[in-house]
Amino acid sequence: MKKRIFVDCSYLYEHTELNTGIQRVVRRVVENLEQLSSKYQIEIIPINIAHGNFIKLEQKSLYFDKDKAPDTPLATSKKVKIKKYLFGIYNALRNLVIALLPFESVSRFMTIPKEKFGFNYIIYNLIVRHLYTLKNIFKSKKVTINSNVEVKDGDILLLIDSSWYMEIWPSVEYFRKNGGSVTAVIYDLIPITHKEFCNAFLVEIFKKWFYDSLKYVDKYIAISDTVKKDLIIFLDDEFGDKMEKKEFDYFLLGSDFSYSNNDRDTIRETLPQIFKSRETYIIVSTVEPRKNHKYLLDAFEILWGKGLDINLCIIGRIGWEIEMLTQRINRISKSNNRLILFSDLNDKELLYSYKNAKMLLFPSIVEGFGLPIVESLTNGLPVLASNTPIHREVGGDKIGYFDISNPNDLANQIIGIERDGIPDNLIVDKNYKWLDWRDSTEMLLKKVIN
Numbered sequence: 001m002k003k004r005i006f007v008d009c010s011y012l013y014e015h016t017e018l019n020t021g022i023q024r025v026v027r028r029v030v031e032n033l034e035q036l037s038s039k040y041q042i043e044i045i046p047i048n049i050a051h052g053n054f055i056k057l058e059q060k061s062l063y064f065d066k067d068k069a070p071d072t073p074l075a076t077s078k079k080v081k082i083k084k085y086l087f088g089i090y091n092a093l094r095n096l097v098i099a100l101l102p103f104e105s106v107s108r109f110m111t112i113p114k115e116k117f118g119f120n121y122i123i124y125n126l127i128v129r130h131l132y133t134l135k136n137i138f139k140s141k142k143v144t145i146n147s148n149v150e151v152k153d154g155d156i157l158l159l160i161d162s163s164w165y166m167e168i169w170p171s172v173e174y175f176r177k178n179g180g181s182v183t184a185v186i187y188d189l190i191p192i193t194h195k196e197f198c199n200a201f202l203v204e205i206f207k208k209w210f211y212d213s214l215k216y217v218d219k220y221i222a223i224s225d226t227v228k229k230d231l232i233i234f235l236d237d238e239f240g241d242k243m244e245k246k247e248f249d250y251f252l253l254g255s256d257f258s259y260s261n262n263d264r265d266t267i268r269e270t271l272p273q274i275f276k277s278r279e280t281y282i283i284v285s286t287v288e289p290r291k292n293h294k295y296l297l298d299a300f301e302i303l304w305g306k307g308l309d310i311n312l313c314i315i316g317r318i319g320w321e322i323e324m325l326t327q328r329i330n331r332i333s334k335s336n337n338r339l340i341l342f343s344d345l346n347d348k349e350l351l352y353s354y355k356n357a358k359m360l361l362f363p364s365i366v367e368g369f370g371l372p373i374v375e376s377l378t379n380g381l382p383v384l385a386s387n388t389p390i391h392r393e394v395g396g397d398k399i400g401y402f403d404i405s406n407p408n409d410l411a412n413q414i415i416g417i418e419r420d421g422i423p424d425n426l427i428v429d430k431n432y433k434w435l436d437w438r439d440s441t442e443m444l445l446k447k448v449i450n
Contacts, residue, residue: 003154003449004042004043004045005042005043005045005156005445005448005449006045006047006155006158006180007026007029007045007046008158008159008160008168009026009046009048009062010047010049011050011163012026013057013062016061016063016065022161022162022187025253028254029441029444030044031437032438032442036442036445042445045149046058046061047157049157049163049166050163050166050168051166052145052171053146053147054145054146054149054175090123091320094111098323107324145171150178152179152180153180154179155180156181156183156449157180158183158184159185165205169212169215176216181219182217183218184221185222185223186220186222186227186231187222187227187369188223188367189230192234193234197288197289197321199320214235214243218246219249221249221447223368224250224368224390225393226390227250227390228250231248232248249450251447252369253369253371253435253440254435254436254437254439254441255378255434255435255436256437265346265348271345271352272352272356275311275352277311278309278310278311278338279358280312280356280357280358281310281311281313281414282312282315282360283313283315283316283362284316284350284353284354284362285316286318286319287316287317287318287319287322287325288322289322291316291363291364292363293314293325293363294328295410296314296361297329297332298407299410300312300411302408303414303415306415309338310338310358310414311339311340312338313342315353317344318343354376354379354381355380357381358382359382359384359417360372360376360383360385361383361384361385362383362384362385363385363386363404365388365404366388367388369394370385370391370395373395374434378433378434380430382422382426382428384399384400384401384402384410384414385399385400386401387403398426398428
């Protein structure tokens with residue numbers, strides 16, 4: 001009898017319009033698991049396990065169809081949207097106070113985590129904590145599972161989607177009681193270990209999801225060896241010997257780098273003009289505190305102050321908690337056309353940037369993987385990145401590193417590159433190749449069924 005692997009696609013099923021980050025991972029893994037099913041004699045079953053469901057899905061339901069109304073339980077996603085809306089109001093109020101009173105002491109008081117006295121502490125203890133108490137009082141203790149699948153001994157449930165946004169644990173408990181085992185993919189622990197870089201909503205729901213997972217998950221598979229080690233260290237510090245029965249492993253994300261061939265995508269005239277005007281260094285990432293754009297601005301203001309005529313091009317959508325950073329970017333770009341921000345590049349324009357930039361600079365403070373490093377190397381673009389364990393794992397000896405505590409370190413390296421050219425050890429080998437998604441999925445599959 002074939003081993004059956006149920007793949008959680010609950011969040012993607014309700015949000016097929018999304019196509020970034022985890023959503024891309026889920027789709028590519030499901031696609032390639034299907035292709036590998038004959039080789040490994042397994043049956044792959046996409047599943048919706050949210051809100052008391054354990055429902056088999058068709059693979060086509062994981063893709064957005066603008067011409068067809070989504071057949072999804074809209075009422076369940078409304079709860080998530082309401083919470084996001086309320087947190088949006090909360091963050092807007094907090095940011096308004098910071099904008100009206102632009103003092104460091106006010107900013108610190110408004111943003112300090114709720115564990116220490118400040119605005120978050122006051123709001124949590126006066127309002128949020130009491131709401132949780134009421135929720136637990138009225139919450140039903142018994143959930144009837146709506147299922148069209150019979151779970152059997154030896155079945156495996158793979159939690160690979162953004163399930164921290166969903167109520168999945170009643171379905172997971174149902175699965176385990178019927179003889180199944182549970183494996184969870186861990187992308188990172190950033191909302192717990194570096195919550196200063198995340199919004200309050202994500203911190204709250206991810207932490208609850210992760211601690212709940214300890215009751216149900218048999219095996220954790222991280223997206224890198226670095227994340228696996230961080231996970232083990234964290235759990236050992238928090239729970240010690242209680243985690244001895246858990247299994248831990250990792251796989252590496254793939255990327256086929258098949259950029260869109262959409263004929264409607266064109267390269268705007270200003271982009272080639274920027275890259276041809278002078279040497280251009282790029283950063284590709286969401287503009288948010290964790291990605292550390294501030295460090296790049298510090299380094300490039302040093303370089304521009306020394307007379308270097310080079311561009312810094314920031315590529316990425318605008319994120320959160322960056323009011324002061326965006327003000328600084330706007331202030332610099334008004335008087336200095338060598339600082340450019342693009343928040344809406346299409347795939348062809350992104351590929352053009354990788355092909356025509358001088359280097360990728362990636363100063364991120366903490367990552368689960370760091371895919372832009374691999375994208376750059378695949379396109380022959382040399383990389384300088386912050387000296388962190390995950391960048392060492394992904395980039396190895398094929399990229400250069402700088403100290404993110406000292407902007408002069410990066411500035412001095414760029415001065416040397418502009419004077420002497422890119423060092424031989426940073427020039428990308430023409431034979432460089434990263435895992436494609438089939439390789440990545442097969443690596444994950446072997447860890448799941450081991």
